[in-house]
Amino acid sequence: EIVMTQSPATLSVSPGERVTLSCRASQSIGTNLAWYQQKPGQTSRLLIYGASTRATGVPARFSGSGSGTELTLTISSLQSEDFAVYFCQQYHKWPLTFGGGTKVDI
């Protein structure tokens, strides 16, 4: 199976900062990658699919880039509501696999 590795595990930042989260695949996945946001007490939210396409209603401050084995999620200016756990998922090959997540906190 394709192993997805996210880094860093935790990121301590301040509102307004630019944040870059990394997702590395153990083999090339093209652009078959999705990013999700997870907050306590809420359902997980799809942010990005196809490595760079924002899902409906996702603010423009979220952007995805990269292809192959190195993919990135960038939050251009962190808002208070963005403090959460972010995880990536590849859908290039079955079984679907997820990264371990990056927690973005203050």
Added chain:
Amino acid sequence: QVQLQESGPGLVQPSETLSLTCSVSGGSMRNYYWSWIRQSPGKGLEWIGYIYFGGAINYNPSLGSRVSISLDMSNNQFSLRLTSVTAADTAIYYCARVVVVGYHDFWGQGTLVTVS
């Protein structure tokens, strides 16, 4: 807006069978795949398997023959059965809708199942 809600026992005894149901509202189950995913501290998020409204099913090989997923479109539900559970199956279990290529656009809130 599509909504999913997991339901089922929160405590299962070792060697028994875990059974969960996901109720789907706000949309049809047709033309979509429907996944079960779990999250445990030791293993992060793990995709369990999916079922298509037409009946196609795909399971994660890591769970072998212990897992089965079924669909009840008349009640807008799909279900998970995991047999011979151990403490390693303790996790938050999520159901989610799958866009055909393989990413998940709507999720349930998750339900904690403890094997003890």
